Amino acid sequence: MINNHPNTQFLTDYAAGALSIAPLISITTHLQFCDPCREAVSGLNILGGELLADCDQAELSDDLLAQTLAKLTAPMETTPETQPAVGAADAGTLCPELANQLPKYLHKFLNHHELEWRALSSTLSVAAMSVGETDYELALHRIDAGGKAPVHDHKGTELTVVLKGSFSDEDGIYHEGDFLVRQPGDVHRPSATLDQACICLSVLSAPIKLTGLKRVLNPFMRFNPS
Amino acid sequence: MSISIKSKAKMTNPSGPDWNALLVKVGSHQDKAAFGALFSHFGPLLKGFLLKGGGVEPEQAEELVQETMIKVWRKAPSYAPTQAAASTWMYTIARNTRIDWLRKHAKKNHQTDELVAENLFDENEESSPFSALIQSRNASNIKEHLNSLPQEQLQVLTLMYFQGKSGQEVANELEIPLGTVKSRVRLALQKLKLKISPEGEEHGVYA
Numbered sequence: 001m002i003n004n005h006p007n008t009q010f011l012t013d014y015a016a017g018a019l020s021i022a023p024l025i026s027i028t029t030h031l032q033f034c035d036p037c038r039e040a041v042s043g044l045n046i047l048g049g050e051l052l053a054d055c056d057q058a059e060l061s062d063d064l065l066a067q068t069l070a071k072l073t074a075p076m077e078t079t080p081e082t083q084p085a086v087g088a089a090d091a092g093t094l095c096p097e098l099a100n101q102l103p104k105y106l107h108k109f110l111n112h113h114e115l116e117w118r119a120l121s122s123t124l125s126v127a128a129m130s131v132g133e134t135d136y137e138l139a140l141h142r143i144d145a146g147g148k149a150p151v152h153d154h155k156g157t158e159l160t161v162v163l164k165g166s167f168s169d170e171d172g173i174y175h176e177g178d179f180l181v182r183q184p185g186d187v188h189r190p191s192a193t194l195d196q197a198c199i200c201l202s203v204l205s206a207p208i209k210l211t212g213l214k215r216v217l218n219p220f221m222r223f224n225p226s
Numbered sequence: 227m228s229i230s231i232k233s234k235a236k237m238t239n240p241s242g243p244d245w246n247a248l249l250v251k252v253g254s255h256q257d258k259a260a261f262g263a264l265f266s267h268f269g270p271l272l273k274g275f276l277l278k279g280g281g282v283e284p285e286q287a288e289e290l291v292q293e294t295m296i297k298v299w300r301k302a303p304s305y306a307p308t309q310a311a312a313s314t315w316m317y318t319i320a321r322n323t324r325i326d327w328l329r330k331h332a333k334k335n336h337q338t339d340e341l342v343a344e345n346l347f348d349e350n351e352e353s354s355p356f357s358a359l360i361q362s363r364n365a366s367n368i369k370e371h372l373n374s375l376p377q378e379q380l381q382v383l384t385l386m387y388f389q390g391k392s393g394q395e396v397a398n399e400l401e402i403p404l405g406t407v408k409s410r411v412r413l414a415l416q417k418l419k420l421k422i423s424p425e426g427e428e429h430g431v432y433a
Binding site: 004005006007008009010011012013016017018019021024025028031032036037038039040042043044045046047048049050051052053054055056057058059060061064065067068069071072105108131132 | 258265277278313314316317318361368373412425
């Protein structure tokens with residue numbers, strides 16, 4: 001049972017095509033787990049279709065159809081559903097430990113470059129995912145079974161989708177598919193449950209800062225996308 | 227700026243062209259006549275849609291119409307009328323084409339060529355577990371109530387869908403609080419009888 005979802009405005013931004021790449025990926029990832037949100041998005045897309053169908057027509061140049069027909073030489077998809085996502089390959093060849101654990105949708109992004117896990121603490125690791133945008137950082141976080149992430153607060157907004165396992169913090173426990181939004185100023189200390197490691201997709205709009213006394217340097221600063 | 231949705235009732239001619247069936251013909255038989263009919267109907271709508279969004283010159287709009295329609299041709303074999311109406315399907319292709327176009331023209335993000343909007347959205351978004359019945363009920367509710375939405379709600383939806391603006395960007399443009407935008411969206415969706423997120427609006431602002 002998924003208890004945490006993107007809100008209605010967020011889903012509308014998504015359907016209207018207003019989101020940057022990293023937040024967009026986080027929503028699509030949540031949709032892999034969540035039928036109610038998929039149903040909401042499906043309705044929002046129908047709304048887009050109706051707004052299009054109800055739009056004022058603008059006259060086209062006379063020869064645009066002819067020009068377009070002339071360009072229809074590229075081969076059509078021969079069979080539906082089999083078109084490979086561009087850049088997608090068997091993610092298993094690159095990160096075998098994750099191939100069967102992450103939604104298939106994410107494989108094409110994992111495949112852009114080999115995942116490079118960096119330890120942020122004895123139980124927390126991070127792997128940046130480069131999607132070519134500078135406003136947000138997209139990454140996977142992994143907390144080992146029973147491990148705790150350092151206490152940290154947020155300077156910017158952080159979006160988290162639980163991909164595998166579960167974790168808890170002061171506010172609750174989160175399972176696969178849960179979508180969380182942390183606002184600037186939120187302080188929390190996530191820890192994974194004891195039975196298995198927890199893997200999350202996260203999107204950060206600004207580096208987060210550790211609040212523990214012992215750490216001065218913010219290790220999260222290290223994964224700015226190149 | 228003027229924001230208007232045609233207020234006159236659409237002439238829904240039950241014996242008029244069945245766009246879904248024409249799309250299927252394009253996919254199954256590479257039927258250029260069917261494609262031409264779809265082009266003549268949806269092309270001017272797409273151009274109107276893009277121009278209403280602003281920031282696009284008429285020639286660029288035609289370029290985008292052409293790009294969208296070429297994608298329609300290529301993807302038509304995967305179109306399933308049980309999963310989406312032609313207009314919904316066209317909308318998502320047009321939206322994705324616009325996203326890619328805007329990214330290509332934005333300087334701040336370095337273009338990762340392989341990463342196209344089509345791959346960022348869920349290709350199976352429409353192949354949902356929801357029956358065609360729910361989808362067509364959604365569509366007819368929207369058709370029935372769209373033209374009776376209060377102007378201020380329609381304005382927000384128009385800015386979002388036609389211009390690809392987020393709630394936050396709409397709030398900035400109209401100089402109203404984000405909370406107001408969110409409540410207008412929510413009220414509009416309620417009026418259109420669309421399902422909203424299970425989360426509602428409980429957690430904080432994100433745009």
